[in-house]
Amino acid sequence: MTYGKPVRILHALLAMSVLIQIAIGELMNVPGAGDEPGHAFLQIPFAFAYEGHTGVIVEETLGFEVHEFLGLFIVALVLIRLILAFTTIPGAGWRDLFPYVCASGCKTLIEESKTLFAGLTRLKLAPPEESKAVAGSVHGLIILSVTCMAIIGTVLFFAWNEHGRQTALIDLLGETHEVIAGFLEALLAAHILAVILHQRQGHNIIARIKPGGE
Numbered sequence: 001m002t003y004g005k006p007v008r009i010l011h012a013l014l015a016m017s018v019l020i021q022i023a024i025g026e027l028m029n030v031p032g033a034g035d036e037p038g039h040a041f042l043q044i045p046f047a048f049a050y051e052g053h054t055g056v057i058v059e060e061t062l063g064f065e066v067h068e069f070l071g072l073f074i075v076a077l078v079l080i081r082l083i084l085a086f087t088t089i090p091g092a093g094w095r096d097l098f099p100y101v102c103a104s105g106c107k108t109l110i111e112e113s114k115t116l117f118a119g120l121t122r123l124k125l126a127p128p129e130e131s132k133a134v135a136g137s138v139h140g141l142i143i144l145s146v147t148c149m150a151i152i153g154t155v156l157f158f159a160w161n162e163h164g165r166q167t168a169l170i171d172l173l174g175e176t177h178e179v180i181a182g183f184l185e186a187l188l189a190a191h192i193l194a195v196i197l198h199q200r201q202g203h204n205i206i207a208r209i210k211p212g213g214e
């Protein structure tokens, strides 16, 4: 199986922006989160913005500004990816991402998982044709986590108070955003490790997702 061109292009854009976004998210200083501003790596120390509605001058950090706008770009990318899930483009369908929603997919996933755990002790993965349901489920969880982060991130974009205090709800959303980020990082680590193992075994799966490939 190969992936259709739109899926490949979206993968390249999404992979690049999400990896950059995660790095920025870990390094930036968040105005209004109660951090010590001096500890940020990505800070413009003397950049200030005028908040029209409150008349307060707030300190801006470059990292947080980039995080906000890259976040909105990722929202657009993941929306397009979700739309593609309802097309017939090869490899794009929602059944590939969520095989466990039907009984036969669930059965295949259980069988493939057994093979996966047996092979993992020897750092060996089954060929991609025999691990479609496991790989698809991880990809589906990645898309779901990015979607959740995108939804919460959009709410925070409009509701986050950069002057200091957050309401209890916004605080909770901010913390949820961080927890999902941790989950997404673990999934991406597993995803990238699986790609490395497949490549070492000569499965050449990168050719299936490269935007320029056949």
Ligand code: HEM
Residues within 6 Å of the ligand: 003, 007, 011, 014, 015, 016, 018, 019, 081, 091, 092, 128, 135, 139, 140, 142, 143, 146, 188, 191, 192, 195, 205, 206, 207, 208, 209
């Ligand atoms: C160094 C970074 C990465 C590499 C080398 C890589 C490589 C790959 C490869 C080879 C596949 C095809 C797997 C198959 O044959 O079935 C794939 C699929 C996929 N990857 Fe990555 N990936 C990377 C980063 C990411 C990131 C950061 C994300 C999430 C934002 C991501 C999300 C996905 C998804 C969702 C798919 C399935 C295609 C789709 O449904 O859109 N990948 N990746």
